[in-house]
Amino acid sequence: MFALILPAVLVVAxxxxxxMVLLARISLNQYSATQLMIEATTAQNYLNAVAxxxxxxxxxxTLVMAFTCTAVTLALGFPAAYRLARMESRWKSLVxxxxxxxxxxxxxxxxxxxxxLLGNDGLINATLRGLRITSEPLQLxxxxxxxxxxxxxxVLPYMILTLSSVIESIPRAxxxxxxxxxxxxxxxxxxxxxxxxxxxxxxGCVLVFILCMNTYATAVLLGGSQFKMMAPAVYDxxxxxxNWPFGAAxxxxxxxxxxxxxxxxxxxxxxxxAR
Amino acid sequence: MSVxxxxxxxxxxxxxxxxxxxxxxxxxxxxxxxxxxxxxxxIVMVVVTSFFDQEIVSFxxxxxxxRWYVNAWAQRDxxxxxxTSLQIALAATAIGVPLGTAAALALVRARIxxxxxxxxxxxxxxxxxAIVAGSALYMFYxxxxxxxxxxxxxxxxxxxxxxxxxTIPWTVRLVTASLAGLDRAxxxxxxxxxxxxxxxxxxxxxxxxxxxxxxxxxxxxxxSFENLELxxxxxxxxxxxxxxxxxxxxxxxxDPTLAAVATAQIVMVSILMLxxxxxxxxxxxx
Numbered sequence: 001m002f003a004l005i006l007p008a009v010l011v012v013a014x015x016x017x018x019x020m021v022l023l024a025r026i027s028l029n030q031y032s033a034t035q036l037m038i039e040a041t042t043a044q045n046y047l048n049a050v051a052x053x054x055x056x057x058x059x060x061x062t063l064v065m066a067f068t069c070t071a072v073t074l075a076l077g078f079p080a081a082y083r084l085a086r087m088e089s090r091w092k093s094l095v096x097x098x099x100x101x102x103x104x105x106x107x108x109x110x111x112x113x114x115x116x117l118l119g120n121d122g123l124i125n126a127t128l129r130g131l132r133i134t135s136e137p138l139q140l141x142x143x144x145x146x147x148x149x150x151x152x153x154x155v156l157p158y159m160i161l162t163l164s165s166v167i168e169s170i171p172r173a174x175x176x177x178x179x180x181x182x183x184x185x186x187x188x189x190x191x192x193x194x195x196x197x198x199x200x201x202x203x204g205c206v207l208v209f210i211l212c213m214n215t216y217a218t219a220v221l222l223g224g225s226q227f228k229m230m231a232p233a234v235y236d237x238x239x240x241x242x243n244w245p246f247g248a249a250x251x252x253x254x255x256x257x258x259x260x261x262x263x264x265x266x267x268x269x270x271x272x273x274a275r
Numbered sequence: 276m277s278v279x280x281x282x283x284x285x286x287x288x289x290x291x292x293x294x295x296x297x298x299x300x301x302x303x304x305x306x307x308x309x310x311x312x313x314x315x316x317x318i319v320m321v322v323v324t325s326f327f328d329q330e331i332v333s334f335x336x337x338x339x340x341x342r343w344y345v346n347a348w349a350q351r352d353x354x355x356x357x358x359t360s361l362q363i364a365l366a367a368t369a370i371g372v373p374l375g376t377a378a379a380l381a382l383v384r385a386r387i388x389x390x391x392x393x394x395x396x397x398x399x400x401x402x403x404x405a406i407v408a409g410s411a412l413y414m415f416y417x418x419x420x421x422x423x424x425x426x427x428x429x430x431x432x433x434x435x436x437x438x439x440x441x442t443i444p445w446t447v448r449l450v451t452a453s454l455a456g457l458d459r460a461x462x463x464x465x466x467x468x469x470x471x472x473x474x475x476x477x478x479x480x481x482x483x484x485x486x487x488x489x490x491x492x493x494x495x496x497x498x499s500f501e502n503l504e505l506x507x508x509x510x511x512x513x514x515x516x517x518x519x520x521x522x523x524x525x526x527x528x529x530d531p532t533l534a535a536v537a538t539a540q541i542v543m544v545s546i547l548m549l550x551x552x553x554x555x556x557x558x559x560x561x
Contacts, residue, residue, distance in 0.1 A: 001387060002381075002387070004378060004381035005378045005382065005387070005393060007377065007378075008377065008378035008397055008447070009397065011374060011439060012396060012399065012440070015412065015415075015436060015440050016399060016400050016403065016408060016411075016440060018415060019412050019414065019415035020403070020411045022411065022415050023407075023411040023414055023415075075306075076310040076313070079303050079304075079306040080307045080311060093556065096552075097548055097549060097552050097557055099314070101544060101545050101548050102314050102315065102318055104497050104501055104544045104548060105501065105540055105541045105544050106501035107503065108503055108518050108522050108525065108537075109317075109318070109321060109521070109537040109540055110317040110318065110321075111317070111525065112317070112321050112525055112534060112537050113319070113320040113321040114316075114317045115529040116317075116320045116324045116332055116529060116534070117316060117317065117320050119529065121334070122332070123334050126334030126335070127334070130334075130335075150317075152313060153314055153316070156310055156314050157314060160310065184296075185296060185299055185300075186299065210404070213404070214404035214405070214406060214407075216405075217503055217504075217522060220522070220526070221522070221525055221526065231404065231406040231504070235406055235507060235508070239508060244414065248414070251407045251410050251411075252407075254407065255403070255404065255407055258404070
């Protein structure tokens with residue numbers, strides 16, 4: 001039986017673990033303008049990244065964006081997930097596939113759509129102009145708001161699908177019992193649905209938060225040249241800056257920040273759930 | 276005896292919902308509609324603009340046309356990107372699905388210590404941010420090129436290897452999910468009736484696995500085809516995937532040609548997902 005598992009494990013070890021270890025090693029090297037990289041064991045790249053106000057700003061932008069998008073996605077996703085979970089089976093299957101398809105068409109395709117909607121000649125500005133509400137186009141594209149909307153559109157299906165599978169497992173009878181005993185719809189939600197769905201909510205938020213922290217295409221295409229998030233910053237170091245050690249350090253800072261925050265978040269919310 | 280007389284709280288409900296209840300329902304529905312509007316707005320937008328006649332997207336359109344689809348195929352970057360992505364995704368699927376299926380089968384059926392751990396390990400490529408994994412692979416390829424004195428980055432093999440990191444975890448996930456619902460009685464019956472292990476596998480296990488494998492293959496193909504971040508640093512001049520070609524085009528402009536390429540991708544993905552759903556209910560695996 002091990003013979004069946006081994007090939008897949010070896011491939012993942014060779015193509016993921018090995019390269020990650022190498023990247024970790026490279027992050028401890030020194031950058032040189034002439035030789036690109038000098039073997040060393042120094043934490044300087046990490047210290048530089050933390051000390052540099054520019055990268056502190058990039059990290060802050062990334063964190064604010066990730067927290068905002070996760071919160072909005074939860075608020076928007078919960079009702080949709082509830083509706084999907086309580087659907088009749090014939091429609092449910094179709095709506096599930098419809099929710100899943102956008103996930104798989106790629107972020108670049110969706111960013112193209114937002115460019116058409118939010119651009120200066122896009123649908124929204126053209127409509128406002130047509131209705132004579134504005135004469136000058138509103139600057140909608142290349143703003144943090146555009147990135148936020150684009151990111152939310154990307155992660156919403158994940159949230160809806162994760163939440164709906166948990167809400168589905170809450171028996172309808174529990175809600176009906178609460179309602180029959182006189183609870184209002186809001187009370188049923190607050191006292192019954194929300195506590196029972198909390199593990200799924202935590203899972204959904206963690207997944208969405210990770211995706212938001214690592215936004216690439218949406219940030220690059222909708223944010224404009226002044227807007228920078230961590231994933232594009234990592235890419236720039238490798239493709240343009242050629243400062244591999246620093247890029248590697250940025251990659252691990254991004255990875256560590258994501259990991260620590262998700263573990264903290266899960267622990268905090270999980271404790272509330274246990275009570 | 277009416278229900279209302281049993282439960283006084285239900286009485287207002289019989290008189291029709293109160294104002295606050297109705298407002299609550301409207302707000303709830305509005306949120307549901309808003310969520311799906313945000314999900315579908317960019318996709319509908321892309322499809323619509325691909326039919327606009329004028330070269331610079333503006334509203335309203337002068338006329339509608341199909342010529343951008345012809346133009347898109349005539350653009351060498353897109354045509355080549357499409358073919359490259361297709362080849363890579365097919366090869367990565369052909370390698371990853373057998374490996375992933377074998378692992379999933381053993382993980383579900385065998386009593387191996389640390390099964391959960393191995394399962395997590397095989398799904399790890401989906402958990403590591405693609406841009407980080409892509410940077411790591413990029414460094415790894417450059418280092419390996421030095422050692423082996425051969426090209427790896429921007430070669431077909433190098434890109435396929437990277438994409439196997441996408442197809443293996445998805446296969447493990449889908450095949451595991453489809454196996455979880457099957458019981459072993461048929462296999463045991465065949466063995467009791469004297470079938471050898473290989474015969475049991477060929478005649479019983481494999482046919483039961485088929486829907487899971489088909490779903491895994493289609494899903495892996497799509498996930499690899501549309502991947503941007505993992506491949507971003509691994510492509511090179513002359514060998515670029517479609518999403519990377521679209522990204523570099525979009526950094527300069529958004530026009531109906533790109534919308535046509537995007538629409539073709541949306542149609543392809545939609546068809547493949549609807550087919551996948553026939554084999555394994557997608558609501559069960561995501």
